[in-house]
Amino acid sequence: GQQLNQSPQSMFIQEGEDVSMNCTSSSIFNTWLWYKQDPGEGPVLLIALYKAGELTSNGRLTAQFGITRKDSFLNISASIPSDVGIYFCAGQGGFGGATNKLIFGTGTLLAVQP
Amino acid sequence: NAGVTQTPKFRILKIGQSMTLQCAQDMNHNYMYWYRQDPGMGLKLIYYSVGAGITDKGEVPNGYNVSRSTTEDFPLRLELAAPSQTSVYFCASRGGATNEKLFFGSGTQLSVL
Numbered sequence: 001g002q003q004l005n006q007s008p009q010s011m012f013i014q015e016g017e018d019v020s021m022n023c024t025s026s027s028i029f030n031t032w033l034w035y036k037q038d039p040g041e042g043p044v045l046l047i048a049l050y051k052a053g054e055l056t057s058n059g060r061l062t063a064q065f066g067i068t069r070k071d072s073f074l075n076i077s078a079s080i081p082s083d084v085g086i087y088f089c090a091g092q093g094g095f096g097g098a099t100n101k102l103i104f105g106t107g108t109l110l111a112v113q114p
Numbered sequence: 115n116a117g118v119t120q121t122p123k124f125r126i127l128k129i130g131q132s133m134t135l136q137c138a139q140d141m142n143h144n145y146m147y148w149y150r151q152d153p154g155m156g157l158k159l160i161y162y163s164v165g166a167g168i169t170d171k172g173e174v175p176n177g178y179n180v181s182r183s184t185t186e187d188f189p190l191r192l193e194l195a196a197p198s199q200t201s202v203y204f205c206a207s208r209g210g211a212t213n214e215k216l217f218f219g220s221g222t223q224l225s226v227l
Binding site for chain 2: 004006009033035040041042043044045048088090101102103104105106107
């Protein structure tokens with residue numbers, strides 16, 4: 001089945017630092033999404049990307065849809081303690097039954113030290 | 115608006131027992147999903163449904179069953195619980211294939227001992 005590999009697996013940073021994480025796929029996706037999960041909660045959508053090469057921002061968060069359509073990147077600038085959580089990428093295919101499914105990456109655990 | 119409601123929040127099962135995880139949404143969403151999340155891992159798709167009466171397997175369907183008799187409800191059934199099914203289960207819904215925003219429930223933490 002489709003695999004989404006996310007890296008790094010975890011990050012421990014100081015408040016104010018910038019963060020970068022990425023997600024790669026073995027197959028092409030038509031939509032890339034980035035979610036954040038707080039402890040004890042379900043994931044919440046941060047950014048959605050719809051076109052290869054697209055760069056989209058949401059406050060201090062910026063995400064890009066890779067040109068090959070097999071990868072995506074998320075950057076967080078000037079991290080703050082409330083950025084702590086697990087960040088997931090997710091991809092949706094564009095053909096037939098694949099449009100019905102969202103496949104999630106393995107997650108990046110972010111810890112921010114004040 | 116309640117959104118996606120999952121019950122129970124926690125459950126401990128003995129090996130071989132059965133149970134149903136309940137999921138209901140009040141947003142009139144056609145698409146509903148069940149994911150499991152193991153420690154340190156991402157979300158794995160178990161089953162999904164694109165409308166009442168229609169269900170399909172995800173990545174890890176073995177050991178589970180679902181039904182979708184109404185738009186609102188999408189229960190997940192474990193028939194013979196096994197330790198490998200110890201996980202956190204999330205139900206989610208969205209309006210359709212072109213609507214990417216997935217609404218998640220708060221999860222059910224299941225331990226099989």
